[in-house]
Amino acid sequence: MSTDTLACPAREEIHIETVLHALADSVRLEIVRQLARGDEIACGALDVPVSKSTLTHHLRILREAGITTTRQQGTIRLQSLRRADLDLLFPGLLDGVLAAKR
Amino acid sequence: MSTDTLACPAREEIHIETVLHALADSVRLEIVRQLARGDEIACGALDVPVSKSTLTHHLRILREAGITTTRQQGTIRLQSLRRADLDLLFPGLLDGVLAAKR
Numbered sequence: 328m329s330t331d332t333l334a335c336p337a338r339e340e341i342h343i344e345t346v347l348h349a350l351a352d353s354v355r356l357e358i359v360r361q362l363a364r365g366d367e368i369a370c371g372a373l374d375v376p377v378s379k380s381t382l383t384h385h386l387r388i389l390r391e392a393g394i395t396t397t398r399q400q401g402t403i404r405l406q407s408l409r410r411a412d413l414d415l416l417f418p419g420l421l422d423g424v425l426a427a428k429r
Numbered sequence: 430m431s432t433d434t435l436a437c438p439a440r441e442e443i444h445i446e447t448v449l450h451a452l453a454d455s456v457r458l459e460i461v462r463q464l465a466r467g468d469e470i471a472c473g474a475l476d477v478p479v480s481k482s483t484l485t486h487h488l489r490i491l492r493e494a495g496i497t498t499t500r501q502q503g504t505i506r507l508q509s510l511r512r513a514d515l516d517l518l519f520p521g522l523l524d525g526v527l528a529a530k531r
Contacts, residue, residue, distance in 0.1 A: 343529035344453050351449035417529050419521025427445035427519050 333390060333397040333404075338412045341393030346417070349392035350424055355385050359408065362395065363425055367405040435492060435499040435506075440514045443495030448519070451494035452526055457487050461510065464497065465527055469507040 349355060357375050362368060375382060386406060389395040393412065398405045413421050451457060459477050464470060477484060488508060491497040495514065500507045515523050 343526060344455055344458065347449050347453035347526070351446050351453055353446055356446065417525035419523075419528070420525025421521075423519035423522025423525060424445060424449070426521070 331399045333399060335390045335396055335409075336393045338393070338416065341412065341416055343417060345392045346394060346413070346420075349388050349394055352385070352388075354381075355389055356424070356427075358385060358389060358406075359394065359421075360425060362406060362408040363410070363421070367398065367407045370404045370406060373406070433501045435501065437492045437498055437511075438495045440495070440518065443514065443518055445519060447494045448496060448515070448522075451490050451496055454487070454490075456483075457491055458526070458529075460487060460491060460508075461496065461523075462527060464508060464510040465512070465523070469500065469509045472506045472508060475508070 350359065354375050354377055358373055361373055361375075370379075370382060370386065373382065375385075377385070386395065386397065386404075389406075390397050393409060395406050395408055398407070408421075410421060452461065456477050456479055460475055463475055463477075472481075472484060472488065475484065477487075479487070488497065488499065488506075491508075492499050495511060497508050497510055500509070510523075512523060
């Protein structure tokens with residue numbers, strides 16, 4: 328099965344303002360919380376109260392900000408968190424965000 | 430001389446989305462960086478390339494998000510970072526943001 332990674336910024340192209348803006352949304356924060364639990368998640372397995380097209384929009388914002396990567400595997404898109412990159416660039420940021428009460 | 434603190438949210442009213450949105454701006458990030466160096470700073474002593482009215486706008490967003498407090502002392506407004514509150518609510522967040530390259 329072919330696997331392809333959708334375009335996303337290299338680590339050195341990730342900007343703090345863009346990351347903060349992408350995280351400043353309750354749906355996107357919830358996606359990040361679910362991805363932070365572990366490994367890759369298929370889009371359809373993310374539990375968020377939005378339509379499929381809205382979810383696609385939020386996932387694109389997260390990916391373009393450098394927060395997530397998207398891997399296309401056949402007809403499935405797998406999301407994962409770029410935790411290593413974010414922890415290297417902004418140590419503590421992701422943990423602080425995940426520590427927030429909902 | 431009379432001293433008064435301008436209205437700002439109590440610690441338990443500070444929300445992560447609002448904080449992230451307030452930080453997701455290059456001017457406000459620069460204000461936070463300057464406040465993070467130490468103690469209170471008078472508005473006029475903040476070194477940011479914006480007009481006085483724009484600065485007032487940015488300071489209000491930071492204050493209303495719970496990131497800063499503003500103390501009026503006579504004709505001077507003194508800004509300070511609510512580091513203790515932010516570190517308690519979102520441990521690591523502020524350090525991660527401050528670690529970001531400009």
